[in-house]
Amino acid sequence: MIKAKVIKIQTLPDKEEKNMYIKSGDIFHGSFNTWPEIGKSFQLWNDWTTELRTTQVTEIISDREFRTLNSIYKIVTAEDERDERIKIVLE
Numbered sequence: 104m105i106k107a108k109v110i111k112i113q114t115l116p117d118k119e120e121k122n123m124y125i126k127s128g129d130i131f132h133g134s135f136n137t138w139p140e141i142g143k144s145f146q147l148w149n150d151w152t153t154e155l156r157t158t159q160v161t162e163i164i165s166d167r168e169f170r171t172l173n174s175i176y177k178i179v180t181a182e183d184e185r186d187e188r189i190k191i192v193l194e
Contacts, residue, residue: 104134106181109147109155112168113175123173131155138178139169145176 109131114123133149139160147155162170167178 104136104148106134107147107183108132108179109145110177110179111174112177115170115173115175125155125174127174139163139176145169145171 111125111127111129113127131147131149131154133147133154135145135147137143139145141160141163143160145155145157145160146153157174157176158172160169160171164170164175167183169176169178
């Protein structure tokens with residue numbers, strides 16, 4: 104399992120965010136087994152419960168960002184955060 108946080112970056116323009124359960128800027132903490140795959144829902148687990156389940160992934164934007172039917176999300180792994188802290192210390 105990969106420990107990470109997932110941040111909802113944006114709601115797609117043709118969707119009304121006020122009616123959505125998850126808003127832009129929301130952050131979810133947990134773990135996942137599988138990186139996002141086109142055509143599948145992405146799931147983040149917190150212990151034994153689902154912390155986040157997205158709609159179907161429609162595009163992989165980068166190695167850490169993906170688009171669903173309704174939103175764009177960013178994954179930040181624990182290793183990403185560690186590497187960023189090391190970079191700051193070394194500068």
